[in-house]
Amino acid sequence: MxxxxxxxxxxxxxxxxxxxxxxxxxxxxxxxxxxxxxxxxxxxxxxxxxxxxxxxxxxxxxxxxxxxxxxxxxxxxxxxxxxxxxxxxxxxxxxxxxxxxxxxxxxxxxxxxxxxxxxxxxxxxxxxxxxxxxxxxxxxxxxxxxxxxxxxxxxxxxxxxxxxxxxxxxxxxxSAAGRKTRNHRGADLMGARLRGADLRGANLRGAYLIAADLGGADLRGADLIGADLRDANLAGADLTGSLFLTQPQLHAARGDAATKLPAGLTRPAHWTSAGR
Structure with missing residues (x-):
């Protein structure tokens, strides 16, 4: 390089x-x-x-x-x-x-x-x-x-x-995933009930996910650039391979020991065992 x-x-x-x-x-x-x-x-x-x-x-x-x-x-x-x-x-x-x-x-x-x-x-x-x-x-x-x-x-x-x-x-x-993905770019999803949702490869760029319940959701490969995750529940969610997720976004959210994170990001110290 x-x-x-x-x-x-x-x-x-x-x-x-x-x-x-x-x-x-x-x-x-x-x-x-x-x-x-x-x-x-x-x-x-x-x-x-x-x-x-x-x-x-x-x-x-x-x-x-x-x-x-x-x-x-x-x-x-x-x-x-x-x-x-x-x-x-x-x-x-x-x-x-x-x-x-x-x-x-x-x-x-x-x-x-x-x-x-x-x-x-x-x-x-x-x-x-x-x-x-x-x-x-x-x-x-x-x-x-x-x-x-x-x-x-x-x-x-x-x-x-x-x-x-x-x-x-x-x-x-x-697109390399070979499946149709959801487009929620810039969507207002504040407080949305998305527990267990299949959001693999979804476009969530700039989405408002404030206080959304994403507990257990599958977010593998989702694009999260600029998504507002303040107080979003990520307990048990799978964020493996998600795109452009940052450490500040994780610090603003809630999660637990079962939340799966992309490589290079760390579990915030304030997250509890239950994500609450």
Whole structure:
């Protein structure tokens, strides 16, 4: 593989190498996910001087569940250590605005890198591997831009091109199953009763599955890119080989020891033995 192909470990957040960017740059509102309001650009009250979180081990019990389901896909350390060369916003206040503006751009790009890296590992997508690799290398190149270049980037246009390629990848992989699959792309399935449903190879891209009951459902090979799984019940569900499922999506859902996960993803610590 070319040197520009990112290691999957580089696409996971490394808080120890980041200047607490998600704790400062991003806003959040008091809700079931966050205990308080915080505007963009203001440090969270739990952010320590060493850029660590003072309640990291107790986020859920302190009302900050939203923090536990967030992942920057490695953008925090990229912006902190590469884009700004290890210079932090506390020591150099002039860096605050450009650093906080660069962070969400790089985060979006790193999310795309994660999907493209996964797509390149799919043998069924071999006919698209050349295009996928080109897209991956271009996306990685964009992440290495200067703060000025990142600010000027037409992120929406780049995302649109990559998303179209990922959709072609999904269709190719799912069609290899040789069976008609369900299309629930962008569907409103909030609270849906899908216990035990056969959703093998289904298109669930961007579907709203908030609080849906997917207990025991067969989701093998389903495309879950962008699906909202907040509070969805995945107890006993089979997610083996599902496409573009992320760790944050799993953290937002409920599952149990019987939930089968794709390779590379881990069972969230808050999942109970019964998925409740």
């Amino acid at each position: 070319p040197a520009t192909t990112p290691d999957r470990t580089a696409l996971r957040g490394d808080c120890a190498s980041c200047f607490g960017l998600c704790c400062v740059a991003l806003p959040f509102a008091a809700s079931a996910d966050f205990a308080v309001d915080k505007p963009a650009g203001k440090p969270c009250t739990n952010l320590q001087q060493d850029f660590g979180c003072g309640i990291h081990a107790r986020l859920r019990e302190k009302g900050f569940t939203g923090c536990t389901v967030y992942d920057c896909f490695g953008a925090g350390q990229k912006v902190s250590q590469v884009t700004f060369g290890g210079r932090d916003w506390r020591s150099e206040p002039a860096l605050r605005q450009p650093m906080f503006e660069a962070f969400p751009v790089v985060r979006h790009l790193h999310e795309l890198l994660s999907y493209l890296t996964e797509a390149l590992a799919l043998p069924q997508a071999r006919p698209l591997h050349a295009e996928l690799r080109t897209a991956l290398e271009e996306t990685e190149r964009l992440t290495l831009g200067t703060p000025e270049e990142l600010a000027a980037l037409d992120l929406a246009a780049h995302r649109e091109g990559v998303s179209a390629l990922l959709l072609r990848t999904s269709e190719l992989v799912r």
